Amino acid sequence: MIIKTIKVTNKGQISIPVDIRKLAGIRTGDELIMIQDGSKVLLEKPENILKDEFKDLQKHAEEVAIKLWDNEEDETWNTV
Numbered sequence: 001m002i003i004k005t006i007k008v009t010n011k012g013q014i015s016i017p018v019d020i021r022k023l024a025g026i027r028t029g030d031e032l033i034m035i036q037d038g039s040k041v042l043l044e045k046p047e048n049i050l051k052d053e054f055k056d057l058q059k060h061a062e063e064v065a066i067k068l069w070d071n072e073e074d075e076t077w078n079t080v
Contacts, residue, residue, distance in 0.1 A: 016043075 004017045016026060026032070026045065035042040 002017075002020055002023070004020065006014050006017070008014055016024075021027075024045070031046060032043045033046055035044065
């Protein structure tokens with residue numbers, strides 16, 4: 001874990017220190033998701049959120065999709 005102190009500009013901007021950007025794989029132009037929980041703020045790359053935070057939800061959604069779409073009744077449409 002790296003702990004750094006940063007300052008917020010009068011426009012609300014911050015700079016992410018170089019060593020943290022490198023370790024997190026953040027490059028110029030990358031989009032980040034900002035998550036606020038109480039007084040805590042977390043920055044995440046969108047692909048990390050899907051991999052970690054919503055892994056269980058994604059698995060459930062895939063299981064439901066298979067039940068809905070992978071059945072003999074649905075195969076009828078392949079002949080149309």
